[in-house]
Amino acid sequence: MSLEEPGRAWVFGDDVDTDQITPSRFIVSTDPEELATHAFNDLRPEFSANVDSGEFVVAGKNFGGGSSREHAPLSLIGAGVDAVVARSFARIFFRNAINLGLPVMICPEADRIEDGEEVSIDLDAGTVHNHDTDETYDAEPLPPFLQDLVDEGGLKPYTRKKLDSA
Amino acid sequence: MTGKTITEKILSEKSGTDVSAGEYVEARVDEVIAHDVTGPLAVEAFEDVTGEDRELAAPDSTVFTLDHHAPADGVKAANNHNVVREFAEEYGAHQYEINDGICHQVMIEEGFVEPGDLVVGADSHSTTYGGLGAFGTGVGSTDLGTTFATGELWFRVPETLRFEVHGDLPDGVYAKDLILRFIGDVGFDGGTYMTAEYAGSAVGDLPIHQRLVLANMAIEMGGKAGIVEPDERVVDYLEHQAGLETSIDPDLASDDDATYEAVYTYEGSDLAPQVAKPSNPENAVDVDDVVGTDVDQVFVGTCTNGRYEDIRIVADALAGEQIAPGTRLIVVPASGAVYEKCLETGVLGTIVAAGGTFQSAGCGPCAGYHQGVLGDDDVCLATANRNFPGREGSMDSRVYLASPATAAATALYGEITDPREIGTDRYDDHATADPGVVR
Numbered sequence: 001m002s003l004e005e006p007g008r009a010w011v012f013g014d015d016v017d018t019d020q021i022t023p024s025r026f027i028v029s030t031d032p033e034e035l036a037t038h039a040f041n042d043l044r045p046e047f048s049a050n051v052d053s054g055e056f057v058v059a060g061k062n063f064g065g066g067s068s069r070e071h072a073p074l075s076l077i078g079a080g081v082d083a084v085v086a087r088s089f090a091r092i093f094f095r096n097a098i099n100l101g102l103p104v105m106i107c108p109e110a111d112r113i114e115d116g117e118e119v120s121i122d123l124d125a126g127t128v129h130n131h132d133t134d135e136t137y138d139a140e141p142l143p144p145f146l147q148d149l150v151d152e153g154g155l156k157p158y159t160r161k162k163l164d165s166a
Numbered sequence: 167m168t169g170k171t172i173t174e175k176i177l178s179e180k181s182g183t184d185v186s187a188g189e190y191v192e193a194r195v196d197e198v199i200a201h202d203v204t205g206p207l208a209v210e211a212f213e214d215v216t217g218e219d220r221e222l223a224a225p226d227s228t229v230f231t232l233d234h235h236a237p238a239d240g241v242k243a244a245n246n247h248n249v250v251r252e253f254a255e256e257y258g259a260h261q262y263e264i265n266d267g268i269c270h271q272v273m274i275e276e277g278f279v280e281p282g283d284l285v286v287g288a289d290s291h292s293t294t295y296g297g298l299g300a301f302g303t304g305v306g307s308t309d310l311g312t313t314f315a316t317g318e319l320w321f322r323v324p325e326t327l328r329f330e331v332h333g334d335l336p337d338g339v340y341a342k343d344l345i346l347r348f349i350g351d352v353g354f355d356g357g358t359y360m361t362a363e364y365a366g367s368a369v370g371d372l373p374i375h376q377r378l379v380l381a382n383m384a385i386e387m388g389g390k391a392g393i394v395e396p397d398e399r400v401v402d403y404l405e406h407q408a409g410l411e412t413s414i415d416p417d418l419a420s421d422d423d424a425t426y427e428a429v430y431t432y433e434g435s436d437l438a439p440q441v442a443k444p445s446n447p448e449n450a451v452d453v454d455d456v457v458g459t460d461v462d463q464v465f466v467g468t469c470t471n472g473r474y475e476d477i478r479i480v481a482d483a484l485a486g487e488q489i490a491p492g493t494r495l496i497v498v499p500a501s502g503a504v505y506e507k508c509l510e511t512g513v514l515g516t517i518v519a520a521g522g523t524f525q526s527a528g529c530g531p532c533a534g535y536h537q538g539v540l541g542d543d544d545v546c547l548a549t550a551n552r553n554f555p556g557r558e559g560s561m562d563s564r565v566y567l568a569s570p571a572t573a574a575a576t577a578l579y580g581e582i583t584d585p586r587e588i589g590t591d592r593y594d595d596h597a598t599a600d601p602g603v604v605r
Contacts, residue, residue: 015354015446019554024533028235028242030207042561062355065388066552067533068290070207070306091359091390092290096306145190145320159215159312166316 006131007055007082010047011115012040014060018093021064021072030071032078039075053080056121058113060086064093073097083121085110085128085139098146099155105139112137169421171326172393173361176301176418180284187325187425192318196283196300197227201269202243203234204288204307205250211311221257223317228259231272236264236528239536267501267527270294270382270469275503277408281396282418286310286319291469291551293389296381297374298404299396299418301361304385324390325427326420327357330366333434337590341376342471342549342569344368344432345383346440350450351430358388360427363420368434369394374403375473382470383551386447395419439572439585441547444564445555453572453584463494463546464577465538465558466570467530471549472500474507476570481513482593483574483585484520490580495522496538498530522577534558540565547576 026038040047057076063086064072073096076084083103087110097104105121107128113119118131121139128137142150152158170178170186178184181191200208213220222228230250235243247264254261262272269289273279281299285292288310295302305319313319329348348362362384369380377394384392396414404410441456443449466472466480477497489495497517499505505527508514514524523538531538532550540546540559546566548558553565568576571585571593578588585593 017552017554019533019552019557023556024535027203028240028246030210042556062358062388065354066290066385066554068204068288068292068304068306070204070288070308073306074207088355088358090355090388092304092306095309099306099308143190143322145322149320155308155312156211156215159316160217162316163216 005054006118006120008052009056009058009113009115009117009119010051011113012057012059012063015062015065016043016059017066018064018069018072019066022069022075027069027071032074034078035071035075036078039079048079051079051081054082055080056119057081057084058086058110058119059084060111061088063089065090068092070096070100073100073102077102085119085121087111098150101154107137107139109137168425169423171361171363171420171424171426172395172418173301173326173363173391174323176282176284177321177323179282185323187323189323190320191323192320193284195286195313195317195319197229197273197278197285198310198313199229199231199269199273199285199287199289199292200307200310201230201234201289202232202236202246202250204310205230206246207307208288208311208314209249209253211308212314215312216315222259222314225258227278228314229269229273229278230254230259230261231266231269232262232264233268233528234533235535237526265502265505265526265528267504268469268472268529271473271500271504274298274378275407275501277404277410280404280410280412281400281414286313290385291382293384293392294378294382294469296384296391296393297378298400299394299414301391301393302381303391322359324359324361326361326363327352328363328365328426328429329432330429331368331432331434332366333368334371335368335434335437337594338439338571338586339437340569340571341372341379343437343440345380346442346447346450346567347437348430349383349387349447350440350442352387354386354446354448355388357384360389362387362389362392364392364394370397374399375475379470383447386551439569441572441582442553442567444566445553447552447567453568453582456566456582457584459566459582460545461493461547461576461581462544463496463538463540464573465496465531465546465548465550466573467498467500468532468550469500470551471570472498472504474504476549477504477508478513479570479593480574480577481516483571483588484522484578485516487520487578489521489577493577493580494538495577496525496531497522498525498537499527502527531558547573547582549573
């Protein structure tokens with residue numbers, strides 16, 4: 001899959017935890033669109049009103065630490081975010097994003113991207129392109145087991161298939 | 167052939183394969199748990215993947231609690247509770263009510279979890295079960311909802327970080343201080359994707375209610391699980407706490423030649439009470455560094471430190487005294503059984519007489535929902551597990567994390583206080599009591 005259409009990068013720092021992505025008081029909803037209206041509510045209040053479909057979240061190390069709430073990746077899906085590119089991810093967020101079909105890319109050079117720059121990603125090639133600086137960064141490939149899961153369409157199709165063959 | 171860690175052994179056993187760290191497995195899950203925040207999404211995932219013949223793979227080990235917004239603090243929360251109630255009723259799962267308590271405490275008190283079990287919860291503190299020698303890990307709702315249907319889930323077998331504490335712990339130093347020190351040393355992401363394994367004589371000497379604290383906060387170093395090798399103390403605890411007859415498989419231990427990602431070694435006598443400064447659990451310092459910091463609120467509770475023994479420490483420290491004027495003390499027991507025990511033993515009365523507020527069982531203000539949310543510029547010292555910006559309320563509030571003993575001393579003086587200052591003989595008996603019986 002390739003998302004070659006460039007989109008704005010919303011750049012965040014290190015250790016952005018799930019309380020900052022979706023503050024607790026808003027996670028009484030399970031609706032992605034409603035959750036999207038509160039994404040980064042306290043950390044970056046201008047995000048939800050200004051983010052457009054096809055844009056990207058770019059972060060430093062350990063994005064999505066803390067709570068297991070799936071509301072965090074759901075809020076980004078609801079906001080139309082195409083992918084999250086980070087230097088590293090916390091475990092549960094990473095797993096949740098893959099399960100929900102939100103592309104996540106571990107990109108050691110993510111901190112070369114400045115807020116507001118235009119980026120695009122190529123999931124097949126495993127690269128992130130910065131259109132402002134014309135730089136291309138490599139992302140770490142997924143382990144084969146996870147790549148198979150992604151290729152099946154995520155955990156739900158994978159599970160349906162398993163249940164059908166049981 | 168090199169030996170295996172306890173993690174590798176459990177995941178090998180549950181997947182019917184012989185695996186080592188780094189390999190992927192599909193494993194049989196022994197218990198699944200969700201609560202009022204993550205449950206509704208798990209229900210949606212379950213309904214999405216199952217066709218016409220919807221049934222739970224294992225209704226007897228599928229458990230729901232209502233703990234985060236309990237009693238309901240708004241209409242949406244109340245509706246979420248009803249989604250959980252109706253689902254559990256329809257599919258025959260266990261469901262616990264408001265005031266029954268926090269998912270992890272309920273699972274342990276009710277005897278769902280045994281040493282060697284594989285437990286997944288749609289709550290990041292599902293690592294808690296490692297205090298019993300089980301492999302517990304937190305997942306999202308989609309993972310959990312599909313596990314409802316299949317009874318299985320995929321795992322990457324994690325590497326293990328080992329923390330060894332030798333010798334004895336000094337008075338006033340508890341499991342909470344150890345885990346804050348460990349997180350401080352490896353960092354908030356220092357154990358990402360890994361198991362934190364706790365060992366050494368000082369860990370072996372810990373009563374189970376304190377071992378649960380070590381396992382509980384493994385997630386605060388990014389850990390997938392936290393685990394203490396089970397022993398006869400676990401057997402005694404489960405018998406008294408849950409009425410459960412268990413025995414320990416002698417092989418349920420890491421081999422001497424197991425491979426570790428890293429081993430951190432501590433001498434117990436070198437350790438002091440710890441406080442994690444705002445706004446990350448990795449900001450651990452010796453209590454000396456922050457003594458005298460004014461606090462507006464002290465919060466005692468959560469799945470980390472809301473057990474009877476924790477609250478008992480506070481009551482013993484406050485007996486016959488008054489908390490500092492201008493300081494709020496909020497106590498939230500981790501379960502209804504803990505609440506009842508506090509009532510029966512006079513602990514509740516002591517805390518109220520000292521000027522504290524004692525609330526119904528559940529997660530309390532830990533995640534900033536209700537029962538003591540912080541305002542702008544409020545400073546809180548909590549026995550909780552997280553102090554992220556805005557976690558307990560305003561983005562401009564600040565939270566320090568510490569042990570129940572430090573919380574009690576701080577409530578007495580209205581500023582962060584070394585728990586050894588107030589005399590550890592006042593409260594130490596219950597800190598080390600074993601087993602902690604709530605029935």
